[in-house]
């Protein structure tokens with residue numbers, strides 16, 4: 001049972017403060033398994049980033065809707081969109097929304113990495129390495145590129161809207177609809193279209209950015225394996241439900257639709273990591289140490305799923321060094 005988001009304090013207590021630890025314990029008790037606490041907690045943080053992102057994008061688009069509403073004709077609507085597109089205010093709002101979302105994710109992720117380290121058998125050793133890593137800025141480039149990518153993506157919306165309106169106006173003119181009625185229809189459809197876009201971008205892109213940050217940090221720590229985790233509700237794609245719990249590697253991303261052909265296989269997105277396809281809420285939990293894996297385990301290896309019975313077999317299969325003393 002997921003922890004009710006409304007019960008969480010806002011803002012969350014500072015990381016590793018007594019209140020923070022107590023909250024983690026409370027979530028663990030609520031979900032019935034302490035091991036699930038890190039997962040639940042970081043999912044909550046990601047959703048919080050998504051919601052904030054959606055409301056910031058919606059605010060940008062409300063200004064666009066307003067400019068459209070004030071335009072007297074269909075041509076004026078197009079001009080209003082063009083003017084909005086090149087305004088410095090639009091540019092800075094896009095960057096602001098994107099950077100706030102990515103920052104929230106980056107902060108939230110420090111929490112889940114610490115929790116992952118605490119839950120690991122190698123916790124103390126990894127925690128020391130992590131402390132150093134979290135202080136350094138080695139994932140700075142990943143943060144920057146996620147911000148730029150997202151700001152650019154928001155910027156594509158007005159242009160797409162303009163194209164849609166051009167097509168709609170042409171169609172209606174052809175059908176003999178009066179110009180003033182065409183303008184009315186265009187104005188009425190704008191808020192609905194922008195709302196849908198805000199929701200889609202916030203959901204898809206926050207999951208994607210979240211994975212990009214986890215991947216960047218995993219790479220900087222030399223961690224290649226992660227566990228694919230799906231949210232586990234009925235909205236999850238059937239192929240992603242089957243991916244739940246499967247071990248994957250960043251260096252060998254799976255193709256879920258090809259691995260588990262079903263009703264969604266026509267929608268193949270090729271090879272990708274959790275969260276990196278539209279409307280996907282799955283996430284990657286990095287494997288900090290092979291000792292933390294529950295055997296037998298299913299592992300994705302270049303296009304097929306292998307079952308590996310033991311830690312020894314796992315080390316042999318992937319050429320990992322034997323256990324070394326600390």
Ligand SMILES: [Zn+2]
Nearest residue numbers: 240280281282
């Ligand atoms: Zn998914």
